[in-house]
Amino acid sequence: MMDPAMITGFAAGVAVSSSAVGLTAWVTAHRLLGRAEREAHTDALTGLLNRRGWERAAGARTNSTGGAQDLYVILADCNGLKQVNDVYGHEAGDELIADAAAALSAAAPGALVARLGGDEFALLATSRVFEALRARRAPVVAITEQAPGGDTVWSRIAMGAARFDGDLSEAMRRADAAMYRNKATGDGILCVFDPYADDHATADRPALRTRDLPARTDVPVHQVEVA
Incomplete structure (x- = not known):
């Protein structure tokens, strides 16, 4: 039988990993949204505002x-x-x-x-x-x-x-x-x-x-x- 302490540690590791994955996904989405926002307001040919x-x-x-x-x-x-x-x-x-x-x-x-x-x-x-x-x-x-x-x-x-x-x-x-x-x-x-x-x-x-x-x-x- 697995030691309860090991089970608790494993569960905590999964929670941390999930949080890390969630944070990474949020950061990635935030960057993509920022890029889309900039592209929506920028002229592709000149790099100026559109x-x-x-x-x-x-x-x-x-x-x-x-x-x-x-x-x-x-x-x-x-x-x-x-x-x-x-x-x-x-x-x-x-x-x-x-x-x-x-x-x-x-x-x-x-x-x-x-x-x-x-x-x-x-x-x-x-x-x-x-x-x-x-x-x-x-x-x-x-x-x-x-x-x-x-x-x-x-x-x-x-x-x-x-x-x-x-x-x-x-x-x-x-x-x-x-x-x-x-x-x-x-x-x-x-x-x-x-x-x-x-x-x-x-x-x-x-x-x-x-x-x-x-x-x-x-x-x-x-x-x-x-x-």
Whole structure:
């Protein structure tokens, strides 16, 4: 007959083992959930936040300011991505998008940067980061050397900004309108929303809207800026 002490010891060992297995399973499940959560909010191509991640992170950051007026929303995209895709293929276009992500992150250190989709990016920056970006002398560009034929294709990144005034969605709409003016005119590093120039739902019709401007057709696609 087995010694009762041995039976008690065996039972205790089984309980400890079960607890250890349970803890290991919990830790593994927690890690998998964490990874799934990160992947759900991360853009696979660029490693930036995706639209869902942007909405959560930007919402949290703007809410934490308590309505402070020292934040700017910036929207950006690559001029001529469709042309790159049409001429060189989507691999070159993806390379251009990935480089745009890196270029924007480097140009606005400390800003929250996200890829909303396609070649559209969003940034949430402090006034200090915004002013440093606006003071740049050279435009922010995306470059790819993956184009067939050995061409190096580069694209000027168009940007528009609007001051955050407590409504993130409204600031994004204004920044988007300013971005299209910057895209059409090529004026400066970025354009700041102007209700008298940009397409936007305002009480008075802008004197000159982005959609009224002629499209730029003077810049070829390959080996130089695409627009």
